[in-house]
Amino acid sequence: MRPRARGAQATINQQHLKHNVSVFKAMHPGPLVAVVKADAYGHGIEHVVPALGDVDAFAVATIDEAMQLRKLCQDQRIILLEGVFNEAELHLALSQKFDVVVHQKYQLALLDQLKDSDCLSVWLKVDTGMNRLGFELGFAKNAIESLIKSPAIVLHLMSHFAQSDQPLAMQTQQQIKSNDWIAQQGLPFSFSNTAAVLSGISQPQEWVRVGLGLFGISPIEDSMASDYKLRPVMNLQSRVIATKSIQKGQAVGYGAHFVAQKSMRLAIVGIGYADGYPWSQSQSTHVMLNGLPCPVVGRVSMDMLAIDVSAQPDTDPGDVVQLWGDGLSVELLAKQLNVIPYALVCGITKRVKFDVIQ
Ligand SMILES: Cc1ncc(COP(=O)(O)O)c(C=O)c1O
Structure with a gap:
């Protein structure tokens, strides 16, 4: 007799996750950041982290997500994609060794509180056309000059594509040009999400931030993850x-x-x-x-x-x-x-x- 049960069940295949990491590593020589916000895109953070030992960092959206993740991995880098919102979160980020994205002036002002003996990895976000988070290029130039002098800050740069699934779109081409300027600043940088890597516009040295693709799903319209040899997790x-x-x-x-x-x-x-x-x-x-x-x-x-x-x-x-x-x-x-x-x-x-x- 068939087992009777309501039976709604999600099975998370860690082998497929590991396989997908290897697919992205084969495509991209630089560091790989696993984006695991929103409970690892609904897959359950505790189910996916054990299979992500080979990535170079994790990224999440909120400090609560970062705290939950820190319990699962003590040594791994964790990037807060929206940064910290107040002093208490800044201190938590320092004590828990979270990397913080800085995209607004109030967050720059928070950094004034750092002591020389502190050590905080900062990802200065440049808005190259997404018009969501980040400083415009002119402001970012000045901010880089000032932040780079701080002994407490390890500075990185980042931006985000608005339509990386459309590599030939005018907006994407303009963003790529701005990214080229960012890449020439002599600092570690990060631009690309899954679609940017799959569509071949990521830069080899950058820290790519891959979410959906790791879970074996393609973000590119009319393409399937299997087209890239990715497996559903x-x-x-x-x-x-x-x-x-x-x-x-x-x-x-x-x-x-x-x-x-x-x-x-x-x-x-x-x-x-x-x-x-x-x-x-x-x-x-x-x-x-x-x-x-x-x-x-x-x-x-x-x-x-x-x-x-x-x-x-x-x-x-x-x-x-x-x-x-x-x-x-x-x-x-x-x-x-x-x-x-x-x-x-x-x-x-x-x-x-x-x-x-x-
Ligand atoms: C700033 C940022 N980087 C990277 C990602 C990962 O994107 P994807 O899941 O398309 O790889 C996201 C996801 O929303 C994001 O907000």
């Missing part, structure tokens, strides 16, 4: 919890958005938007059952979704359903739903059970 599954037959003309789910055009066999799967499977009524997504695609029908509910198993009428409660991962890419599902793959994996909630393949 998260495999999301659940189980069938009920089956039923419906007649032509009967509607399925909230809002009665799906109406059967013929008699059908349905399976109800134990996963919904409260687990992180995206809400939709688009009728365009599918899941995999026994290696075959089955359309999702009707609206996704909070805890369940319905699939058409007419082609596999023997489907029973307990059968395993593949939502994404091996054999069903997150990129494809994201495209069908008109969202980005980042949002899908980051949306996985605590209700999903995690399992790790070492």
